[in-house]
Amino acid sequence: MKRLLTLACGLAGLLLSSAAAAQPAPVEGDYTAPDFALSSGQSLPELRMHFRTLGQPRRGADGRIDNAVLLLHGTGGTGAQFLSPQFAGELFGPGQPLDTARYYIVMPDNLGHGGSSRPSDGPRARFPEYGYADMIEAQRRLLVDGLGVDRVRLMLGTSMGCVHIFVWAQTHPDFADAVMPMACQPTAIVGRNRLWRTMLKDAIRSDPVWAGGDYTAQPVEGLRTAVDLLLLAGSAPMPMQQDLATPAAVDEWLAAQMARRLPAPDANDLWYQVNASHDYDPSAGLERITAPITWINSADDFINPPELGLAEQFVPRIAGVQYRLVPNSVGGKGHGTHTWAVFWKQDLVDLLARSAS
Numbered sequence: 001m002k003r004l005l006t007l008a009c010g011l012a013g014l015l016l017s018s019a020a021a022a023q024p025a026p027v028e029g030d031y032t033a034p035d036f037a038l039s040s041g042q043s044l045p046e047l048r049m050h051f052r053t054l055g056q057p058r059r060g061a062d063g064r065i066d067n068a069v070l071l072l073h074g075t076g077g078t079g080a081q082f083l084s085p086q087f088a089g090e091l092f093g094p095g096q097p098l099d100t101a102r103y104y105i106v107m108p109d110n111l112g113h114g115g116s117s118r119p120s121d122g123p124r125a126r127f128p129e130y131g132y133a134d135m136i137e138a139q140r141r142l143l144v145d146g147l148g149v150d151r152v153r154l155m156l157g158t159s160m161g162c163v164h165i166f167v168w169a170q171t172h173p174d175f176a177d178a179v180m181p182m183a184c185q186p187t188a189i190v191g192r193n194r195l196w197r198t199m200l201k202d203a204i205r206s207d208p209v210w211a212g213g214d215y216t217a218q219p220v221e222g223l224r225t226a227v228d229l230l231l232l233a234g235s236a237p238m239p240m241q242q243d244l245a246t247p248a249a250v251d252e253w254l255a256a257q258m259a260r261r262l263p264a265p266d267a268n269d270l271w272y273q274v275n276a277s278h279d280y281d282p283s284a285g286l287e288r289i290t291a292p293i294t295w296i297n298s299a300d301d302f303i304n305p306p307e308l309g310l311a312e313q314f315v316p317r318i319a320g321v322q323y324r325l326v327p328n329s330v331g332g333k334g335h336g337t338h339t340w341a342v343f344w345k346q347d348l349v350d351l352l353a354r355s356a357s
Contacts, residue, residue: 026052026083026107030115031146036138039279042128049142050115051108052079054092055100057149068104068149070176072139072161074183074338075273076230076265078114079107081158081339090341097348098154106147110160111138112272119268125213127272131279136164140172154352156180158338159303163280170288178355179289180348182296182338183303185310186318188281193303196233197274200226204267219267226270227261236300236334286317292355293318296344298326298337322351 029051036047060066071082082088082105091098098105109116111130116138119127143149155176157165162184169179189197207222209215231254244250295318299306306325315323326332326343333340341348 026054028052031142033141033145036141038128038130038134040129040131044117044128046117047111047138047141048115048117049108049111049138049146050079051106051142051146052083053107053147054105055103057104057147064151065104065147065149066151066153067102068106068143068147068152069098069154069156070139070143070152071105071107072155072157072164073107073110073113074159074161075276076113076270077160078109080114082107084339086340086342090345091348097345097352103153104149106143106149106152108139108142110164111135112269112276118266119213119272120266124268127268129275130272131276132160132164132167133279135276136167136171139164139168140175150175152176154178154180154355156348157182159183159335160277162338163277163282166282166286166289167280169291169293170282170285173288173290176291178292178294178351180294180296180351182344183298183301183335185297185304185308186286186314187283187310189277191308194277196229197277200229200274201271203229204271207267210267213268215267220262223262223265223267223270224258226265226267227258230261231257233302234335235302236332236336238300238328238330238332242330283314286314287319289318290320292351293321294347294351295321295323296326296338296347297323298332298334298343299328300332301335301337303335322347 031049031051033047034045036044038044057065058067071079073079073081090096092100092105094101111134112118119125143152152175155165155168155178162181165179165181166184166186168175203225204210204219204222207219209217209219210222244253297304297306297311311323311325315321324344324347326337337343
């Protein structure tokens with residue numbers, strides 16, 4: 001099967017933070033493969049996976065790349081989210097846990113996201129339905145066939161990337177030396193978590209402008225409700241109570257958020273991204289996870305509320321797991337705690353140390 005891998009260097013350096021030296025721009029590229037079969041029985045005539053890398057691959061005595069790190073983003077995001085100062089500025093600099101002079105960092109845009117194959121490329125609502133299993137297979141193909149990586153030193157995922165890791169770690173248990181899922185639960189998405197997702201999907205497709213997915217302009221009213229739900233799902237109650245202390249402050253914040261977020265998503269892309277969780281439930285196979293694992297959630301996460309007791313239910317079934325719940329605080333980031341490395345940087349250091357052998 002013919003596969004094409006193209007690389008294009010970035011044009012400028014990225015300033016990560018005042019505390020860290022400027023990193024070189026990531027190398028960007030696309031891996032493509034024809035006739036990508038999906039679990040639904042449908043296929044993509046061509047799979048395109050866009051990616052960014054930092055650092056250089058290093059080969060061990062056996063000739064295999066031994067310093068790759070795979071970072072997996074959340075729903076609606078791209079690999080670029082890991083270049084933010086709160087993440088990269090804490091992790092990628094000299095002497096930091098994922099120093100790019102030492103590690104080969106791979107940050108894909110997942111299927112349906114960013115520069116990878118997605119409905120807005122042209123098929124719109126005729127794009128084949130994909131699920132998390134398909135997204136994981138696309139990641140694997142990018143690594144193995146595109147980049148020549150058949151094992152990673154670390155796999156770290158946030159939100160949707162977190163649930164991908166729980167599937168990865170039991171489907172391909174020898175692929176990662178260590179795994180770090182953050183902000184998810186290893187069980188089917190039901191209850192309130194599925195409810196807000198269903199409400200979001202319904203809002204998009206009930207907007208008359210949606211026109212069966214063949215809209216000539218974005219269905220703004222449906223997307224407005226979708227953005228409202230995304231803002232609630234990502235909210236952190238304690239800092240909001242402090243920072244949005246008056247009705248006027250709330251109104252001003254919401255207007256600013258809507259102005260920034262509403263123009264961004266394509267309605268078909270967002271619908272598919274949220275719908276992709278339909279096939280997720282790794283709970284039956286947790287005993288197959290063998291890689292050292294550090295699992296992080298946060299107490300102020302609307303999407304994964306700790307009072308459900310799910311972590312207590314599943315931790316005893318996962319060998320070698322260390323679980324930590326980041327406490328609620330006025331400095332909390334809610335569901336977004338996963339990309340603020342200051343909250344869990346030491347956990348990553350400890351995981352790398354205990355999986356070094």
